[in-house]
Amino acid sequence: MQKMLTLTAALTGLVLSGCATQSSNSFQAFQADDLNAQVKSGLLVQKTNSFFVLNDSSSSMSKTYLNSADYSGTKLDVEKNLLNKFNHTIPDITLSSGLRSFGYGPCTDWSTSHLNQPLQSYSTSGFESAITSLECSSGGTPLAEAVEAAKGDIASAPGNIALVVFSDGMDETSPVPAAEALKAQYGDRLCIYTVWVGNEADTAGQENLQSIVDTAGCGMATDVNAISSAAGMSNFVKQVLFKPGNPVPDCSQLDEDHDGVNNCLDKCPDTPTGAMVDNHGCWSYHGVFFDFDSDKIKDKFHPLLKNAVEVMKLNPSLTVEIQGHTDSVGSVGYNLGLSERRANAVENSLIQNGVDDRRMTTIGFGKSHPAESNATEEGRAYNRRVEFIRTDR
Structure with a gap:
């Protein structure tokens, strides 16, 4: 009987341990x-x-x-x-x-x-x-x-x-x-x-x-x-x-305000319908609207202002702030006044073309907000600009 128990225990141990397979x-x-x-x-x-x-x-x-x-x-x-x-x-x-x-x-x-x-x-x-x-x-x-x-x-x-x-x-x-x-x-x-x-x-x-x-x-x-x-x-x-998860959209493939500038580059992502934008996606007109030291809009820029009138009519609830900017030539005080006069001139032009003055305000920034470097003539020309910033949102 003892031999049988010993054999059973040995077999059980063999089954439990098995032969290790590498x-x-x-x-x-x-x-x-x-x-x-x-x-x-x-x-x-x-x-x-x-x-x-x-x-x-x-x-x-x-x-x-x-x-x-x-x-x-x-x-x-x-x-x-x-x-x-x-x-x-x-x-x-x-x-x-x-x-x-x-x-x-x-x-x-x-x-x-x-x-x-x-x-x-x-x-x-x-x-x-x-x-x-x-x-x-x-x-x-x-x-x-x-x-x-x-x-x-x-x-x-x-x-x-x-x-x-x-x-x-x-x-x-x-x-x-x-x-x-x-x-x-x-x-x-x-x-x-x-x-x-x-x-x-x-x-x-x-x-x-x-x-x-x-x-x-x-x-x-x-x-x-x-x-x-x-x-x-x-x-x-x-x-x-x-x-x-909710994937982060590729901004380079999106243009939510439909202005032709993708979301990655668009610094003004709420441009109103029909607005003429610059390469930053902002409703902005660059270049020399005015002769030197003048707030009279040159005739050749009236088509651009016509676009602004059309945008205001296409978007009847739209209100804007018209911002005037200058390049760095001249003193701070002088450029500030010049930018204000030019913003007012653009506002008056829109009023003359049927835009309600209650939909517009004006401000001048002088040379304090350059969009490009003032070190070159090209950069200074780009900085002499008028921007329209919507205020209805």
């Missing part, structure tokens, strides 16, 4: 989708601040992964390839990350799980070292114990947490109670994501993985085929780390 650290060539532009534009908004991986390193993962044109080798090799793809698809955001493997025997230091990388600031190279530390697979599949251990692993995790499980799901005991306890501790901060890495004989494991996702109440359950491609993996990374 894994390859050679990864598939992979060109990840670049998600940085979507993050920068606001199309993707970060929702997760920390992710922690539980990786199945039990003896069942030493079996060859079958029926896949994408992978050869063991199921553990497949897990590591997927983790590598996940790692290289993560865009440039601030994260914390860590990894724990579960099984039994030499691959997990003769414990049901092993902390391969404590929670730390995430980097691509740093997390790659965690992946390559998954050297072998052995023993049973104690996912429940790994989930229990994760309660302490993520205790210092900032913000929202994603627990990401890679496994065939062929657990020895249900992981649901451990998942319930984990969820109770971290509440809405925690979501669970699972990746089924199994063969046809392991389909029951999909239900086990789905059950802990359901327990968390948020996250998703997926499988190898869904996330193997660049597009599939980028979608998975989006699901785990991001939520949809």
Whole structure:
């Protein structure tokens, strides 16, 4: 009888520990989708601040992964390839990350799980070292114990947490109670994501993985085929780390006031309909409206003022401030008075052409508001200008 008990114990230990199967650290060539532009534009908004991986390193993962044109080798090799793809698809955001493997025997230091990388600031190279530390697979599949251990692993995790499980799901005991306890501790901060890495004989494991996702109440359950491609993996990374956002429009492609100057360059973004604008998008007439030391509008500039009259008629609720400006030649006081007289002259011209004077005010700025450098004749000519600033908004 004693011999029988000894033999039974020995066989049980052999089953639990298994023979450790070594894994390859050679990864598939992979060109990840670049998600940085979507993050920068606001199309993707970060929702997760920390992710922690539980990786199945039990003896069942030493079996060859079958029926896949994408992978050869063991199921553990497949897990590591997927983790590598996940790692290289993560865009440039601030994260914390860590990894724990579960099984039994030499691959997990003769414990049901092993902390391969404590929670730390995430980097691509740093997390790659965690992946390559998954050297072998052995023993049973104690996912429940790994989930229990994760309660302490993520205790210092900032913000929202994603627990990401890679496994065939062929657990020895249900992981649901451990998942319930984990969820109770971290509440809405925690979501669970699972990746089924199994063969046809392991389909029951999909239900086990789905059950802990359901327990968390948020996250998703997926499988190898869904996330193997660049597009599939980028979608998975989006699901785990991001939520949809409102993208920041490209201002160079927008012209909201329809004046022909895009929003990036438009310094006057509310130009009224029909206004003649300068290269800054402002309703402004540059050049010499007046002879030197004169406030009489030269005849050749009357077509420009006609445009101003048309704009006022096209926009009957529009009110404006007519601003006069000069170049830097002359004293401050003299230019201030000259700019005021010229603004008044433009207002009088509009009144004579039927614009109600109650819709207009005038002001002179002299040489205090140059639009271009006064160091050149071209710049000084550009600064001798009259601007119309709407005051109805």
